[in-house]
Amino acid sequence: MIELEVALGERSYPVLIGAGLLRQAGVLAPYLAGNQAMVVTNRTVAPLYLDSLRAALGQVRADVFELDDGERFKTLESYSRIVDALLEQRHSRSTTLIALGGGVVGDIAGFVAATYQRGVRFVQVPTTLLAQVDSSVGGKTAVNHPLGKNMIGAFHQPGCVLADTDTLATLPEREYRAGLAEVLKYGVIRDEPFFAWMESGAAGLLRRDPDALAHAIETSCAIKAGVVAADERESGLRAILNFGHTFAHAIETLTDYKRLLHGEAVAIGMALAADCSVRHGMIGERDASRVLAVIRALGLPVEVPAGIGASAMLDAMAVDKKAVDGRIRLVLARGIGEASVVENIERGALLATLSAACDG
Amino acid sequence: MIELEVALGERSYPVLIGAGLLRQAGVLAPYLAGNQAMVVTNRTVAPLYLDSLRAALGQVRADVFELDDGERFKTLESYSRIVDALLEQRHSRSTTLIALGGGVVGDIAGFVAATYQRGVRFVQVPTTLLAQVDSSVGGKTAVNHPLGKNMIGAFHQPGCVLADTDTLATLPEREYRAGLAEVLKYGVIRDEPFFAWMESGAAGLLRRDPDALAHAIETSCAIKAGVVAADERESGLRAILNFGHTFAHAIETLTDYKRLLHGEAVAIGMALAADCSVRHGMIGERDASRVLAVIRALGLPVEVPAGIGASAMLDAMAVDKKAVDGRIRLVLARGIGEASVVENIERGALLATLSAACDG
Numbered sequence: 032m033i034e035l036e037v038a039l040g041e042r043s044y045p046v047l048i049g050a051g052l053l054r055q056a057g058v059l060a061p062y063l064a065g066n067q068a069m070v071v072t073n074r075t076v077a078p079l080y081l082d083s084l085r086a087a088l089g090q091v092r093a094d095v096f097e098l099d100d101g102e103r104f105k106t107l108e109s110y111s112r113i114v115d116a117l118l119e120q121r122h123s124r125s126t127t128l129i130a131l132g133g134g135v136v137g138d139i140a141g142f143v144a145a146t147y148q149r150g151v152r153f154v155q156v157p158t159t160l161l162a163q164v165d166s167s168v169g170g171k172t173a174v175n176h177p178l179g180k181n182m183i184g185a186f187h188q189p190g191c192v193l194a195d196t197d198t199l200a201t202l203p204e205r206e207y208r209a210g211l212a213e214v215l216k217y218g219v220i221r222d223e224p225f226f227a228w229m230e231s232g233a234a235g236l237l238r239r240d241p242d243a244l245a246h247a248i249e250t251s252c253a254i255k256a257g258v259v260a261a262d263e264r265e266s267g268l269r270a271i272l273n274f275g276h277t278f279a280h281a282i283e284t285l286t287d288y289k290r291l292l293h294g295e296a297v298a299i300g301m302a303l304a305a306d307c308s309v310r311h312g313m314i315g316e317r318d319a320s321r322v323l324a325v326i327r328a329l330g331l332p333v334e335v336p337a338g339i340g341a342s343a344m345l346d347a348m349a350v351d352k353k354a355v356d357g358r359i360r361l362v363l364a365r366g367i368g369e370a371s372v373v374e375n376i377e378r379g380a381l382l383a384t385l386s387a388a389c390d391g
Numbered sequence: 392m393i394e395l396e397v398a399l400g401e402r403s404y405p406v407l408i409g410a411g412l413l414r415q416a417g418v419l420a421p422y423l424a425g426n427q428a429m430v431v432t433n434r435t436v437a438p439l440y441l442d443s444l445r446a447a448l449g450q451v452r453a454d455v456f457e458l459d460d461g462e463r464f465k466t467l468e469s470y471s472r473i474v475d476a477l478l479e480q481r482h483s484r485s486t487t488l489i490a491l492g493g494g495v496v497g498d499i500a501g502f503v504a505a506t507y508q509r510g511v512r513f514v515q516v517p518t519t520l521l522a523q524v525d526s527s528v529g530g531k532t533a534v535n536h537p538l539g540k541n542m543i544g545a546f547h548q549p550g551c552v553l554a555d556t557d558t559l560a561t562l563p564e565r566e567y568r569a570g571l572a573e574v575l576k577y578g579v580i581r582d583e584p585f586f587a588w589m590e591s592g593a594a595g596l597l598r599r600d601p602d603a604l605a606h607a608i609e610t611s612c613a614i615k616a617g618v619v620a621a622d623e624r625e626s627g628l629r630a631i632l633n634f635g636h637t638f639a640h641a642i643e644t645l646t647d648y649k650r651l652l653h654g655e656a657v658a659i660g661m662a663l664a665a666d667c668s669v670r671h672g673m674i675g676e677r678d679a680s681r682v683l684a685v686i687r688a689l690g691l692p693v694e695v696p697a698g699i700g701a702s703a704m705l706d707a708m709a710v711d712k713k714a715v716d717g718r719i720r721l722v723l724a725r726g727i728g729e730a731s732v733v734e735n736i737e738r739g740a741l742l743a744t745l746s747a748a749c750d751g
Contacts, residue, residue, distance in 0.1 A: 111467055118538040121709070146506070149533065149544045150624075173509065178478040184509045185545060264510075349481070 033249050037168060038260040042188045046168055046252050050241070052195040053083040053156070060089030062191040064152035065125035068093040069117060071140035072131040073100040076158055079201055084131050084156060087193075093129065094120050098136060102288040105135045105175050107183060113143045127152040127190075133159035133206075134166035134293060138181070141172030145187030153189045158198040160210025161294050164217075164251035167192045169259040169269075175288065179347075180280045186264055194252070196244060209294025211236060211329045214247050216301060217254045219322060220274045223368030225250050230321065233328040271370045274362040275300030281347035285339050291332075298331035303384055308363040310380040311373065318367055334388070341385035348381075393609050397528060398620040402548045406528055406612050410601070412555040413443040413516070420449030422551035424512035425485035428453040429477060431500035432491040433460040436518055439561055444491050444516060447553075453489065454480050458496060462648040465495045465535050467543060473503045487512040487550075493519035493566075494526035494653065498541070501532030505547030513549045518558040520570025521654050524577075524611035527552045529619040529629075535648065539707075540640045546624055554612070556604060569654025571596060571689045574607050576661060577614045579682060580634045583728030585610050590681065593688040631730045634722040635660030641707035645699050651692075658691035663744055668723040670740040671733065678727055694748070701745035 032049035052058060070084060070093045077097050085093065096116050098104050117126070128151060130140035137155050144153035157167035173184025199207065214236075218226030228246075229236065235243040255272065262269040279300030283291065291299075305319040326333050335344070348359055359376045392409035412418060430444060430453045437457050445453065456476050458464050477486070488511060490500035497515055504513035517527035533544025559567065574596075578586030588606075589596065595603040615632065622629040639660030643651065651659075665679040686693050695704070708719055719736045 107467070107471055114536065114543060115538075118536060118542060142506075146502075146543050146545050148542060149531065149546055171509065176474065176478060178475075182478060182508060183474055183506050185506050186509055 033245075035249070035252055035256050037188070037256045039188060039263055044188060044190055044192070046192040046194065046256060048163075048194045048196065048245075048248055048252060050196050052193055053080060053087055053198070056086045057089035059084075059087045059129070059154060059156075059191070059193060060091070062152075062154050063088065063091055063127045064190075065123070065127070066091055067122050067126040068129055069120070069122060069126060070095045070129045070131050071098065071113060071136055071143070072096070073098045073136055075100045076132040076136070080131060080158060080198060084129070088129075094122075098139070102135055102175070102283075102293065105139050105173075107174050107176070110139055110142060110174050113139070114147060117143070117147055122147070122151075124148040124151060127154060129154045129156060130167075131156045131158065133157065133162045137162050137167050138171070138173050138184070141170075141187055141189070142174055142184055145172050145185035150187065153187060155189045155192040157192065157194055159202055160199055160207055160248075161213055163194040163196070163199075163248055164210060165213040165255065167194070168252055168255045170263065178284075180283055180288070194248065196241075196248060199239065199244065206292060206294075207239070208237075208330045209292040209298075211247075212294035212298040212301070212326070212331055214251050215325055215329065216272075216274055216297065217251050219301065219364060219367060220271045220362070220370035221254050221258070221368060222250065223366075225254075226325070226367050229329075230325050233325060237330065270360075270372045271362050274364070274370050275302075275304045277348055277359070277361055278303040278344070281344050282335060282339065284347045285343055286336060290336060295332055298326050298329075299333060299335060302326060302333040303335070303388055304361065304363060306387070307361060307380060307384045308365075310383055311363060311377070314364050314366055318364065321367065322364070335390075337390055339389055341382060341389040344385050344389060345382065393605075395609070395612055395616050397548070397616045399548060399623055404548060404550055404552070406552040406554065406616060408523075408554045408556065408605075408608055408612060410556050412553055413440060413447055413558070416446045417449035419444075419447045419489070419514060419516075419551070419553060420451070422512075422514050423448065423451055423487045424550075425483070425487070426451055427482050427486040428489055429473075429480070429482060429486060430455045430489045430491050431458065431473060431496055431503070432456070433458045433496055435460045436492040436496070440491060440518060440558060444489070448489075454482075458499070462495055462535070462643075462653065465499050465533075467534050467536070470499055470502060470534050473499070474507060477503070477507055482507070484508040484511060487514060489514045489516060490527075491516045491518065493517065493522045497522050497527050498531070498533050498544070501530075501547055501549070502534055502544055505532050505545035510547065513547060515549045515552040517552065517554055519562055520559055520567055520608075521573055523554040523556070523559075523608055524570060525573040525615065527554070528612055528615045530623065538644075540643055540648070554608065556601075556608060559599065559604065566652060566654075567599070568597075568690045569652040569658075571607075572654035572658040572661070572686070572691055574611050575685055575689065576632075576634055576657065577611050579661065579724060579727060580631045580722070580730035581614050581618070581728060582610065583726075585614075586685070586727050590685050590688075593685060597690065630720075630732045631722050634724070634730050635662075635664045637708055637719070637721055638663040638704070641704050642695060642699065644707045645703055646696060650696060655692055658686050658689075659693060659695060662686060662693040663695070663748055664721065664723060666747070667721060667740060667744040668725075670743055671723060671737070674724050674726055678724065681727065682724070695750075697750055699749055701742060701749040704745050704749060705742065
């Protein structure tokens with residue numbers, strides 16, 4: 032078992048990574064706040080891992096709330112139903128919310144934990160690659176709004192993240208690949224050797240080689256933990272984790288969260304961000320080509336879906352959280368392994384990128 | 392103008408108290424985060440003070456969201472409509488939410504500020520006595536749920552509280568008296584001389600004598616600021632501010648938030664808490680009588696409304712946030728000017744208090 036720490040003073044917590052962790056009875060017991068708990072999960076994950084999770088909780092008997100599976104259920108309405116259940120089942124302020132599933136489950140359960148009776152304990156048990164390397168670490172919680180992704184949320188750090196890599200064995204191929212997009216992101220923004228390792232080892236990752244997977248997850252979580260510890264509430268450095276995401280969120284909004292998985296949208300967004308970085312003279316075309324080549328080698332898309340126009344993209348991007356006072360900010364690459372926020376993005380360069388990539 | 396500080400490290404902020412503060416053009420400008428703002432207010436307060444508030448904001452033009460007036464609109468649905476408006480009007484993460492009104496407006500606008508795009512700047516402009524002495528200071532934000540008051544919320548400190556005591560001139564008599572309940576509370580839990588001052592000066596407070604009012608508001612805010620600075624997230628001392636409130640919340644839930652103002656429910660709750668303190672041997676009957684006498688002298692109720700039974704009260708109290716793992720905790724008086732949390736409250740003593748006070 033690997034144990035990393037997200038160093039946030041009195042809000043510090045461990046990220047536990049390893050094969051078979053969920054099969055260790057009582058492994059989560061030290062992280063519960065009291066003798067009540069509620070597991071939030073979904074109909075796909077529950078049949079696979081709920082029994083193991085119950086054993087991992089030790090003596091505490093947990094209530095369970097099952098969501099439907101999918102990003103389109105990450106709504107204020109789902110949130111409200113979980114709160115109803117907590118109150119109906121008389122959960123007090125010393126209950127613990129446990130997210131068992133992917134990013135949707137983690138984000139929504141985390142937002143419930145952040146706001147139920149003004150905040151209760153939270154434990155993340157991510158079962159997708161994307162959640163293990165990204166969304167479960169760092170305390171961002173949220174639900175979507177019809178006008179934009181993650182528009183309602185809070186920062187609320189978990190008390191523990193437990194990533195059992197065995198759970199990835201049951202992950203559908205498409206979801207697995209989508210998770211690799213976030214893994215690749217860490218290389219692009221922060222770690223050239225890690226990027227180069229993926230460049231040469233994409234095949235091993237695609238066949239879920241255990242050693243490759245362990246290295247990918249550990250490195251990703253270590254990078255994320257370091258960035259979050261340096262800037263918990265995204266007033267500076269942390270924004271680089273959004274590389275590709277402003278484009279991605281716009282695409283997801285315009286496709287109503289239905290056509291693409293988040294990681295797929297991020298893959299396309301990274302391709303657009305790389306192109307935009309070239310147009311801003313921040314990287315050369317060769318670097319952009321390397322990024323595109325790895326995205327493709329990981330079996331991920333690089334093209335904006337048909338039917339989305341450049342001006343619709345621009346509008347959707349202006350609503351994004353990264354926009355300040357109507358001006359668009361973007362995270363761009365300064366090379367492989369380095370990224371930074373560019374304020375007041377040049378409309379011309381952005382439109383050139385969008386026009387080249389979009390239908391109309 | 393009196394300026395108090397709520398000392399919370401980098402989240403410290405001023406509480407500005409005085410007559411005519413809202414008429415000072417630009418007085419709030421230093422507390423805005425950027426060049427966007429949204430005022431949340433209600434249909435009663437807007438016609439009276441919105442123009443002054445606009446001038447107080449200086450150059451920044453604010454959007455306005457008007458709620459219907461009343462505790463029964465402090466819901467997740469109202470919250471959701473404010474978020475809709477912010478997104479439709481393209482407010483970014485650097486907007487500022489400004490609450491202009493009483494506790495309902497402040498609580499709901501504060502919860503929006505806590506969660507819109509994971510948190511934006513917040514300014515409180517309380518226009519009721521209750522909000523000026525209590526709810527606007529300390530960072531508690533919330534909306535109600537059909538199963539309990541303030542069940543959904545967050546801690547989110549404002550960047551500034553501006554209490555213009557002139558706004559109290561337009562306050563209806565019943566609301567004004569309800570605010571005095573919270574003023575009295577500070578004396579009971581923390582400041583015997585302040586209690587004694589109210590005991591002898593209730594008449595001056597009732598006729599809104601400006602000097603008496605200034606003293607009452609300043610002392611109340613100073614006590615609250617001190618308690619909040621010592622225990623921001625209510626892990627200890629801060630709980631004493633809930634004196635009378637567990638009873639009050641149960642009464643409000645059982646009357647569907649419709650029959651009583653919050654301060655009126657708190658007045659009844661303090662009478663019950665005083666009785667319960669006697670039954671626990673923590674204070675003598677003389678102290679309890681003094682508390683009841685001042686509540687009555689301030690024109691506030693001490694009787695549980697007809698039709699509410701003891702067992703219904705007990706059930707409603709067990710859902711309260713102050714309940715831990717189904718056990719009821721209460722704040723009880725240890726004397727005039729001192730209070731503490733009693734865990735694991737004795738059911739017998741609680742039932743005796745409730746049976747004596749309730750219909751059935």
